[in-house]
Amino acid sequence: MKLAALADAEPRVFWLDDKSAPEPAPALLGRAEADLAVVGGGYTGLWTALRAKERYPSLDVVLLESDTCGSAASGRNGGFCDASLTHGFANGQARWPAEMDDLERLGLENLDAIGATVTRLGIDCDWQRTGELTVATAPHHLDELAAEAEERSGVRLLDQDAARAEVNSPTYLGALHDPGRTALVEPARLAWGLRQACLDLGVRIHENSQVNRMHTRSLATATGSVRAEHIALATNAFPSLLRRLRKYTVPVYDLVLVTEPLSAAQLSSIGWRHRQGIGDASNLFHYYRLTRDNRILWGGYLPLYHYASRIDPAFEQRDSIHKLLARHFFTTFPQLEGLHFTHRWGGVIDTSTRFCAFFGTAHAGRVGYALGYTGLGVAATRFGADVMLDLLYGEDTERTRLRMVRERPHRFPPEPFRAAGIHLTRWSMSQADAHAGHRNLWLRTLDRMGLGFDF
Known part of the structure; x- marks a missing residue:
């Protein structure tokens, strides 16, 4: 039975189940002062602290994280580092068509800079510029992918x-191959x-230090x-210290599986010689x-929202969804029947109505924020960090002149x-x-209003 493949799957995050995890930094004790305080130790916060020291070396920077750095979305996602700053070309083209050439270029420059940072710092994170396949699994996907291929450069329709x-996979009817805009x-x-x-x-990093109050300084x-x-706010899916921002995002849970390592014969049966990241062209x-x-990491499909934007570690496990994902896995790769899953988990994503990050300041420009990445923030968080620093330190840059940066999304209703x-x-x-x-x-109707919800 296919679901026997889940029998021994541990309810743990594969990426965090790693002996190389650092020991937690000490919690904040007593009073401290800094030039810049960063709240949140995920990608947004870490890039903000790092870029602050690279751009303004004399700054005294402190970072406060409620758990441990990378323990939330930044340490449990699929590891797709996509160049897009707009959650895909189509979303950006629909919202900021006049800026798309610049946004695409800035996104690629940002991705290049991440790769250069990984190399320069010797970060052992298996960085691979593999590219990505968007696969058609239904006939109408072929027309959609063909239309996208006509609008974009550097992609190829298969x-x-x-x-x-x-x-x-017997489910594939075709694919759009983007060889250079995604790293794993x-x-x-x-x-x-x-x-x-x-x-x-x-x-100075303090972990297990949840911020519960914020004033201007x-x-x-x-x-x-x-x-x-x-102050730079980088809490993303978690409730913002600026209460008015809580109307602009909702937390959505995404669930994931990871298999045991494939044998040489199993890997040969599916090919995958170029090791691209893959996503199908469905809405879900x-x-x-x-x-x-x-191993194969397999996630997505059925996101979960909980009433009143609730966030709870219990939501990271859902037997029915993990079983559904397992069935879909073996539909896609029937030749892997008998393979077992070793890990199952979930994580919370900060979703905005425009499907990508937004930025701004508060308290007379002393507090900056970037949030709303909607599941495509592994690369975009570095761009968001630079935008926050531009805004906090009064830098007039190409980034800050973008409509995409200056505009906010619509709010979610109560x-x-x-x-x-x-x-x-x-x-x-x-x-x-x-x-x-x-x-x-x-x-x-959502399309006409510029609203929506992307999974």
């Missing part, structure tokens, strides 16, 4: 035979490498406080990739309308997948 020559990375190790780089540059935890000239899509030791709208949108997207991509009245 027919069914060519797609299956890359990765052998071990996400927790990237976070830990950035953490060590911050420490090496003199950033001060932050307070249960055991200490920091007074700072500037799967994403998957190979790990360093030839409950119960929020939950009802999210669930209706997810149902409608599922119906579109089942009916040749036809978008019903609800989705078309």
Whole structure:
């Protein structure tokens, strides 16, 4: 039985289940002062602290993390480091068509800079510029991918035979191959490498130090406080210390599986010689990739929102969804029947109505924020960190002149309308997948209003 493959899957995050994890930094005790205080030790916070020291070496920087650095989304995602700053070309083209050439270029420059940082600092995170395949698993996907290929440069449309020559699945009807805009990375190790780089540059990191109060120039935890000239908020999916920002994002849980390592024969049966990241072209899509030791990470498809934007570690496990993911895995790769999963987990994503990050300041420019990455933030967080620093330190840059940076998304409605709208949108997207991509009245209305919900 296929579901026997899940029998021994541990409810742990594969990337965090790693002996190289650093020992936690000491919690904040007593009073401290800094030029810049960063709240949050995920990618956004770590890049902000690192870039602050690289751009303004004399700054005294402190970073406060409620758990350990990289323990949330930054250490448990799929490890797709995509150049897009706009959650894909189509989303950016629909919202900022006049800026797309610049946004695409800036995204590639940002991805190049991440790779250069990984190399320069010697971060052991299996960074590979593999590119990505977007696979068609339904006939209407072929038309959608063909239309995207006509608008974008540097991509190639593959027919069914060519797609299956890359990765052998009976579900593939074709694919869009983007060879240069995606790298794969071990996400927790990237976070830990950035953490060590911050420490090496003199950033003071305090873990297990949840900030529970913020004033214009001060932050307070249960055991200490920091007074700072500037504050950068990098809490993303977790409730913002600026309460008004809580209306602009919702937390959505994404669930993931990882298999045991494939044997040489099993790997040969699916090909995958170029080790690209893969996502299918459905609205409710799967994403998957190979790990360093030839496991397959398999996630996505059915995101979960909990009423009133609740966040709870208990939501990271859902037997019914993990079983559904396992069934879909063996539909995609029936030749791997008998393979077992070793890890199953989930994580929370900060989703905005424009599907990508937004930025700003508060308290007379002393507090900056970047959030709303909607599941495509592994690379974009570095860009977000630079935007925050531009805004906090009054830098007039190409970044700050972008409409994409200057504009905010629409707010989510209050409950119960929020939950009802999210669930209706997810149902409608599922119906579109089942009916040749036809978008019903609800989705078309969201499109016209510039609203939406992306999974």
